[in-house]
Amino acid sequence: MNITVLSPDKELFSGEITGVKVPGINGQFEILNNHAAIVSALASGGVRITKAGGASMTFSIEKGFVEVLHNEVSLLVQGVSDLD
């Protein structure tokens, strides 16, 4: 599945991934392939993206939103820090 990570200032990442763990406002959850369509607000916390090759990417956010539809993940984040 595909992800696009957007911050208000620029696009942070886009590409093929196998999973992404996000800090949902009602608790952390992980989006894997064929996840049901969802729109969720995010609380502050860590995001972990597992890329297609197995490599992972982590950063923390202050708040944000995630939308999943037909294996397209859009992650809108604010206050990104500790980007590696």
Add this chain to the structure above:
Amino acid sequence: MGANLKEVRDRIKSVKSTQQITRAMKMVSAAKLRRAQMAIQQMRPYANKMNEMLKNILSNMEADDASSKFSAEREVKNVLMVCITSNRGLCGGFNSNIIKGVVNTVNEKYAEQLAAGNVTVMCIGKKGMDFFGRRKQYNPIDTHVNLFADLTFDNIAPVANEIMDAFSAGEYDAVEISYGRFKNAAVQFAEVEQYLPVETVKPDANADANAADEKSNKALYIFEPGKKELLEQLIPSILQNQLQKCCLDTNASEHGARMTAMDKATENAEDIVKELKITYNKARQEAITKELSEIVGGAAALEGA
């Protein structure tokens, strides 16, 4: 005649050096414009996505629960005008048009509030502050004048939050933004936009019709937390984004306007130099003719003797 010649020569020189400055300023603005445009483009996907989400939520909502504390229409007693101008001048009528936008809107819509001293102008950018700082009836506040130094979201969001907090606390009942809308390098408009209360967000009646051709379909999303809570989270973010868009637009417009103004100034200087050159050549020719006739006259006088 000699003194006159020198005078014209000096003027040509000074006009030429002015022209060099205006040309350099045009180049600088062109470069800055490119960067400002890039910033707008980079912000756009985020804003688009956010609006898309808003639409998705609204099309899944019942008609009447789509209101939030930012859409509350109250009797307008206190007005906040946000005046986004540039920090520097020399860009034609750009800043004065934005300022005029504020003044006209206040005169047309909020004349009573102004008379009661209930209009506040928040200036972002020095030029607006220069104007309103001398007009105390507008209660200018200058806490964010220097926002233009760094137009990142992290800097702009707190300003948006401050405005939203003041609105929900009832300090202001209406907030409008006057800014320079960027169309392209040559065209910018001064525009006044209502910021708060947000125009009542209504579930789109056409959403059903459009849903078929869009891939976002109605009623298949899981919303977490609820739709209403989600909306309450989303709207402040959209408002922050809107303020950032206004600032970035103004920034790009400023450079566009300066580019046009400096281009005209350069052309103007060219015309003046041309005219001065003609004057100079005429004066020079006159001097030569006069000298010649003096010599000829002198020779004739000698011959006659």
